Amino acid sequence: MSELNERVHEYWTQQNWNVQREGDRTFYYKDRNPAKVKGLDFLRYSKRKKPISMQQFIENTKRFFEDRDFSQKVSDSVINPEKDTIFIVAGVQCLSDFLRGRKEGDGKKYFIPQPVIRTKYRDFVGEGSVSSFVNLSTAQIPSSPEAYLSHVNDWMDYLSKLGLNLKDFVLRFEETEGENFTGFWANAKGNVLTFNYGGLEVGDAGYLQVEGRPFITDIGFGLERLLWAVNKSDHFSDLLGPRPFSFGNDYQLLDSVRTSTLISLSGLDKKEDDPLRQFQIYLNNIKDRKSIDLHRLVKHYYDFWKSFINPSRGFDETYETVLAEVNRQRNLDLLNRLGFKKTPKTLNRFLPEDSDKMIQGLIDNNLIDFDKIRKAHQID
Numbered sequence: 001m002s003e004l005n006e007r008v009h010e011y012w013t014q015q016n017w018n019v020q021r022e023g024d025r026t027f028y029y030k031d032r033n034p035a036k037v038k039g040l041d042f043l044r045y046s047k048r049k050k051p052i053s054m055q056q057f058i059e060n061t062k063r064f065f066e067d068r069d070f071s072q073k074v075s076d077s078v079i080n081p082e083k084d085t086i087f088i089v090a091g092v093q094c095l096s097d098f099l100r101g102r103k104e105g106d107g108k109k110y111f112i113p114q115p116v117i118r119t120k121y122r123d124f125v126g127e128g129s130v131s132s133f134v135n136l137s138t139a140q141i142p143s144s145p146e147a148y149l150s151h152v153n154d155w156m157d158y159l160s161k162l163g164l165n166l167k168d169f170v171l172r173f174e175e176t177e178g179e180n181f182t183g184f185w186a187n188a189k190g191n192v193l194t195f196n197y198g199g200l201e202v203g204d205a206g207y208l209q210v211e212g213r214p215f216i217t218d219i220g221f222g223l224e225r226l227l228w229a230v231n232k233s234d235h236f237s238d239l240l241g242p243r244p245f246s247f248g249n250d251y252q253l254l255d256s257v258r259t260s261t262l263i264s265l266s267g268l269d270k271k272e273d274d275p276l277r278q279f280q281i282y283l284n285n286i287k288d289r290k291s292i293d294l295h296r297l298v299k300h301y302y303d304f305w306k307s308f309i310n311p312s313r314g315f316d317e318t319y320e321t322v323l324a325e326v327n328r329q330r331n332l333d334l335l336n337r338l339g340f341k342k343t344p345k346t347l348n349r350f351l352p353e354d355s356d357k358m359i360q361g362l363i364d365n366n367l368i369d370f371d372k373i374r375k376a377h378q379i380d
Contacts, residue, residue: 002191003145004145004148004190004191004207005173005191007145007146007149008149008173008191008193009026011149011152012028012171016030017029017030017171018030020033020034024174024175025172025173025174026172026173026174027170027171027172027173028170028171028173029169029170029171030166030167030168030169031167031168032167032168032169032170032198034170034172034196037170037196037198037199038199039199040127040128040198040199040200041198041199042168042197042198042199042200042229042232043198043232043234044198045165045168045198045232046165047163047230047231047232048163048230048231051230051231051233052227052230052231054227054239054241054304055307057223057226057227057230058113058223058307058308061113061136061158061223062111062113064158064161065111065138065154065158066111068109068154069109070109070110070111070138071108071109071110071111072110072111072112072113073094073095073110073111073112074091074094074112074113074114074115074308074309075088075093075094075114075309076266076309076310076311076312077266077267077309077312078115078116078117078132078262078263078266078309079263079266079267079268079272079275080093081096082096082100082184083274084183084184085183086117086119086274086275086278087116087117087118087119087263087275087278088114088115088116088117089116089117089118089135090114090116090135090137090218090220091112091113091114091116091135091136091137091139091220092112092137092139092216092218092220093114094110094112094114095110095112095139095141098141098216099141099184099210099213099216100184101213105141105142105214105216106141107140107141107142107143108140109138109139109140109151110137110138110139110140111136111137111138112135112136112137112138112139113134113135113136113137113223113308114134114135114137114308114309115132115133115134115135115262115305115308115309116132116133116134116135117131117132117259117262117263117278118131118132119131119278122255122259122281122282125251125252125254125255126236126251127235127236128200128225128228128236129236129251130224130240130251130254130255130258130259131255131259132255132258132259132262133222133223133224133225134222134223134224134308135220135221135222135223136203136220136221136222136223136226137218137219137220137221138151138154138155138217138219139216139217139218139219140216140217141214141216141217142214142215142216143207143214143215143216143217144215145207147217148205148207148217151205151217151219152193152205152219155195155203155205155219155221159195162226162229162230163230164197164229164230168197168198169195169196169197170196170197171193171194171195171196172193172194172196173191173192173193173194174191174192174194175189175190175191175192176188176189176190176191176192176206176208177189184210185210187210187211188206188208188209188210189208189209189210190206190207190208190209190215191206191207191208192204192205192206192207192208193205193206195221197229198229200225200228200229201225202221202222202225202226202229203219203220203221203222203225203226204219204220205217205218205219206218206219224236224239224240227239235249236251237249237250237251237254240254240258241300242296242297242300245292245297252285252286253285253286253289253292253297254297255282256282256283256285256286257286257294257297257298257301257322258297258301258304259282260279260282260283260322260325261297261298261301261302261305261318261322262301262305263275263278263279263282264279264313264318264321264322265302265305265306265311265312265313265318266309266311266312267312267313268321279325280325280329283322283325283326283329284329286326287326287329287330287333288330294319294322294323294326295319295323298315298318298319298322298323299315299319302315302318302319324352325352327351327352327353327354327355328351328352330355331350331351331353331355331358332351334355334358334359335347335358338362338368344365344367346361346365346367347361347362347365347367349361
């Protein structure tokens with residue numbers, strides 16, 4: 001057993017947590033036997049009388065870690081300058097200079113409430129799952145087993161202060177060799193402690209080493225999942241908002257707009273092919289939606305994201321960027337239905353505009369008459 005394994009085992013057993021080993025994994029728990037925790041059991045656990053608002057939750061979280069002498073740090077863009085991942089996928093990436101050896105680690109405790117995008121979740125959004133969220137992280141470089149357990153202890157205090165009964169958690173401790181990571185992190189080796197609350201995985205705590213560099217502490221929790229665990233609302237969409245959009249549990253709509261808004265406000269450069277392509281994919285998911293108040297949705301998510309980062313673009317420019325892409329995709333579909341295999345150059349300037357302007361452009365340029373459009377494609 002390694003030094004860290006021994007220290008972790010000692011930490012939990014001294015607090016009278018039960019221990020259960022299954023192969024290479026070790027489970028620690030109080031009252032909830034891991035084998036008996038199913039699905040979203042946490043929704044049946046006791047909950048606070050009055051739900052906490054998103055804004056109050058954010059303020060309380062920032063204050064907690066500030067009081068524990070953590071230095072706050074975030075990146076003001078979700079687009080990853082290192083390019084090993086298209087977007088920032090974890091808060092610790094904000095310490096990239098330390099991670100990659102360009103600067104020597106300062107050993108400080110950092111709190112990093114970082115918006116992230118994990119595109120691999122895009123096709124699986126639903127209860128408890130979105131592809132863009134806030135990764136509440138703490139990190140320290142270099143670290144030690146003592147420092148790692150100090151971070152874990154802070155997180156346990158934080159979870160308790162949220163009103164989550166620690167007896168309801170199941171913790172899984174295991175070794176990793178980067179098999180679940182990508183890019184720079186594919187070379188990471190160490191240990192990960194995963195926090196499961198009544199069937200909902202809310203975060204994990206890694207003690208990792210990359211390519212022989214100093215060990216790091218990297219702990220991350222999903223803000224949205226934590227708030228769901230605290231409020232125990234009937235549906236995850238209730239906290240993604242805004243109403244009435246959340247009532248239908250239309251996760252694809254909510255995820256596509258919140259993520260594209262985050263990409264746009266980060267200063268999307270259309271010369272950057274990979275971020276642009278992902279931006280287009282997200283909006284391709286909603287281009288056929290009719291009668292949605294896109295302006296209101298973008299405004300809601302713009303205000304949410306700016307609670308964590310300073311947007312590179314104001315709201316108006318952010319919204320116009322999203323709207324122009326939705327219009328472009330809708331107009332390309334319109335031209336395709338009308339038999340245009342290639343967009344006529346005279347119509348390029350109409351692509352970012354609404355469809356009425358595109359149709360008028362078709363008519364003004366004598367490319368097609370309106371009666372034919374209406375008859376063939378049922379356009380009113």
